[in-house]
Amino acid sequence: MTKRAYNFNAGPAALPLEVLQQGQEEFINFLDSGMSIMEMSHRSPIYEQVHNEVQSLLRELMGIPDSYKILLLQGGASTQFAMVPMNLLPAGKVGAYVMTGSWSEKAIKEAQLFGETAVAASSEADKFNRIPDLSAIKLPDNAAYLHVTSNETIEGTQYQTFPDTGDVTLIGDMSSDIMSRPVDVSRFGMIYAGAQKNLGPSGVTIVIAREDMVLASPKNIPTMMRYETHAKNNSLYNTPPSFSVYLAGLMLKWVKAKxxxxxxxxxxxxxxxxxxxxxxxxxxxxxxxxxxxxxxxxxxxxxxxxxxxxxxxxxxxxxxxxxxxxxxxxxxxxxxxxxxxxxxxxxxxxxxxxxxxxxxxx
Known part of the structure; x- marks a missing residue:
């Protein structure tokens, strides 16, 4: 094997060599099935075991309460920019966002397509070189949620602590720092993250959310865009990104071993x-x-x-x-x-x- 690069890519990003090697070893014949996991039905007992183990490892490693659902979705965090307001921003409510850089800007632009939004705090005047002081966050009286981007990949800024939003649901896009440090999941109504930076390869998106939030999706949005659809079907309503889920599982085992x-x-x-x-x-x-x-x-x-x-x-x-x-x-x-x-x-x-x-x- 030639020398591996010093990989500082922003995403898709580095994976542990031992994870890649195990994936290589199991690629053709997974668990003596005579098939690659890429070839087998997502309804098969073998795949369902992998699928459920990923959720179990996430719950264990992140301390996710039993009252939260774990969804394994597709479309990356960019699709969550739309799914969040589609599902969680009803008429008469306001989606509040903290503007900290490029990704939070994209999130609020998507939300503006579906309902009323407000910028609760912003560091734009400082060219997004910092996270706004938490005391500067001003929530609208009728806020449906407050959305934060925990780590801005492009500007290189990260929340050191998270705001206390009281009765207002806190939603976190943690695509670029999930599982890089302990987080109290119970402070959030929802956390979502594309896997391709810290959790595995591109293709699978993790959504962690309180059951009451994901089991009451509006019926006037497309079936595939409802959190309820995926929560009620263990994220198996349609064919999941099975190989990405499998590699995410190996990555989670690597974190546990560390x-x-x-x-x-x-x-x-x-x-x-x-x-x-x-x-x-x-x-x-x-x-x-x-x-x-x-x-x-x-x-x-x-x-x-x-x-x-x-x-x-x-x-x-x-x-x-x-x-x-x-x-x-x-x-x-x-x-x-x-x-x-x-x-x-x-x-x-x-x-x-x-x-x-x-x-x-x-």
Whole structure:
């Protein structure tokens, strides 16, 4: 096998080598069935066991209460931008959103197609380089819910704590930091996340929601867009993304073997500290984009003082086996995505490369 890349892609993102190897070993003949899991019926006992185990592992690792349903859906978090207001924003109510960057902007634009919305707080005036002060959040009197994006992948900001919304339902898009740290699920009415950053490959979307929220969908929206449809059918109303669900299960077992979410957070903090320290100790050669109090554990965004040097940094890093360090086209700069499966060795290699690049170009 050739040397694996230092993969800092923002998503689809790195997967653990041992997960990929197990998937490879089981790819052709899964559990001596004579078939790949990609070939078998989603109604078969073998697949249903995999499907149910993923839900069971999520419940165990995230401490999800029994009063919550776990749905395994398709369409990514972008489809949830529409499903949330379609199902949960009735006439006469307001969908409230905290604007923290590119993904929260997309969420509110979708909600505006279905009902009344309000921006409860925003950091747009600061170019989304921070999470708004929680005390600045102003909920409308008739708010149906407050939607937050827990981690903004493009800007590299992350909630350090979540707002207390009282009787108003809190909904979290956790696509880019789910299971990177412990979260009290009971504070949320709903959490959703595309799997392709921290939970596995693209293709499956996790929705975790209180039963009362998902078992009362409006009857005037398409069947496939109703949470109720999937909740009542164990997410097997239609053919699920079976191979993605299976790989997500392997990823969850990997997290459990590492000691669980709390231990994963410790690893994440240690490995990202290597890169943030390199930025902070560079004497201004590297400049972090996100405000220090809002820095993400998952997406480290930074700049060099000229675009020419940034382009050179990307070119040289690619020659040294690094992948995915160019910032998102909408904001530019540089970005290292350090999701759960990115190993410490990759972060150490990047910190060393950054120090050497500064030495040669500072």
């Amino acid at each position: 000691g669980g979410v709390a231990d994963i957070e410790k690893i994440n903090r240690d490995k990202t500290r290597l890169i943030y320290d390199t930025i902070d100790q560079s004497g201004g050669f590297y400049r972090g984009f996100a405000d220090q109090g809002s820095r993400s554990l998952m997406n480290i965004t930074f700049r060099i003082h000229t675009e020419e040097l940034e382009k050179q940094f990307v070119k040289e890093s690619e020659a040294h086996g690094f992948v995915g360090l160019k910032g998102h086209r909408s904001v530019g700069g540089l970005r290292a995505s350090t999701y759960n499966a990115v190993p410490m060795e990759s972060c150490k290699a990047l910190a060393d490369f950054m120090a050497d690049f500064q030495k040669r170009n500072g």
